[in-house]
Amino acid sequence: xxxxxxxxxxxxxxxxSYSEYAEIVVVRHGETAWNADGxxxxxxxxxxxxxGRQQAxxxxxxxxxxxxxxxxxxxxxxxxxxxxxxIASRCGGLEVIRDCDLRERHxxxxxxxxxxxxxxxxPMAYKALxxxxxxxxxxxxxxxxxxLYDRCTSALLRIGGKHKGxxxxxxxxxxxxxxxxxxxxxxxxxxxxxxNTSINVFHLYGEDKWTLKVWGDISHxxxxxxxxxxxxxxxxxx
Numbered sequence: 110x111x112x113x114x115x116x117x118x119x120x121x122x123x124x125x126s127y128s129e130y131a132e133i134v135v136v137r138h139g140e141t142a143w144n145a146d147g148x149x150x151x152x153x154x155x156x157x158x159x160x161g162r163q164q165a166x167x168x169x170x171x172x173x174x175x176x177x178x179x180x181x182x183x184x185x186x187x188x189x190x191x192x193x194x195x196i197a198s199r200c201g202g203l204e205v206i207r208d209c210d211l212r213e214r215h216x217x218x219x220x221x222x223x224x225x226x227x228x229x230x231x232p233m234a235y236k237a238l239x240x241x242x243x244x245x246x247x248x249x250x251x252x253x254x255x256x257l258y259d260r261c262t263s264a265l266l267r268i269g270g271k272h273k274g275x276x277x278x279x280x281x282x283x284x285x286x287x288x289x290x291x292x293x294x295x296x297x298x299x300x301x302x303x304x305n306t307s308i309n310v311f312h313l314y315g316e317d318k319w320t321l322k323v324w325g326d327i328s329h330x331x332x333x334x335x336x337x338x339x340x341x342x343x344x345x346x347x
Contacts, residue, residue, distance in 0.1 A: 129273070136281070141155045148224070149221065151216035166199075167306065167329045168330075169195045172278065173199040183207055184281050192280050234247050262292050307327050
C-alpha cells in the first residue's frame with residue numbers, strides 16, 4: 110500500500126537520510142496570455158507573457174538561493190521550457206532536459222477555446238471534461254483523468270528513480286501537478302488552485318513510498334503578482 114503525507118515544515122524533517130530519496134521540486138510554468146484570457150491551452154504551444162517571464166525570474170531567483178539543484182527537467186511546450194531555462198540560468202547553467210511526458214493534459218476539441226464559453230461552443234467536449242467518469246476521454250484526442258494520472262505518475266517515478274540522493278526541478282503544467290497531488294494525497298483535502306510558478310516538493314523513496322512536503326508555495330510572487338484564476342488542466346484548477 111502506498112504511503113503519503115503532507116508536511117509544510119522543514120523539507121528534510123523526516124527520519125530518512127537525504128541519500129534515501131530524491132527531492133523533486135515541481136514548478137508550474139509562468140503565466141501566458143492564454144492563462145490571462147482564460148483560454149484552454151492543453152498541448153497547444155503558447156509562450157510566456159511579460160508577467161510570466163517576471164514570475165519565472167522570481168522563482169529562479171528563489172531556487173538559486175536554496176540547496177543545490179542537480180538536474181532540471183521540463184515539458185517540451187514553450188511556456189514550461191522557457192520557465193525552466195530561466196531557472197537553469199540562475200542555478201549554475203544546467204542543461205534543461207525536455208520530456209514530452211511532462212506535458213499538460215491533452216484537452217482535445219476544447220483546446221483553443223475560452224473556458225467560460227466552452228460549454229456553449231462545444232457542449233459534447235465540455236460534458237466530457239466535467240464528467241465524473243475518470244475514464245472519459247475528451248473528443249478530439251483528449252486524455253481521460255486516468256490516462257493523465259498514469260502518464261504523470263509514471264514520468265515522476267522514471268525521473269525520480271535516476272536521482273536518489275539529489276534535488277531536482279521539474280517544470281510542468283497545472284493538470285500534471287494536480288495528478289501528482291492526487292497520487293501523493295489520495296485521501297487528502299482539495300488541491301485548490303495551482304498558480305503559475307507555484308512550488309511543490311515531493312520526496313520519492315521508491316514506487317511504494319512518496320511524501321508531499323510543500324504544496325502551492327508562491328511566497329516568491331509577493332512582488333510580482335499572479336492570476337487569481339485561469340485554466341490549468343481541469344475544470345477547477347488555476
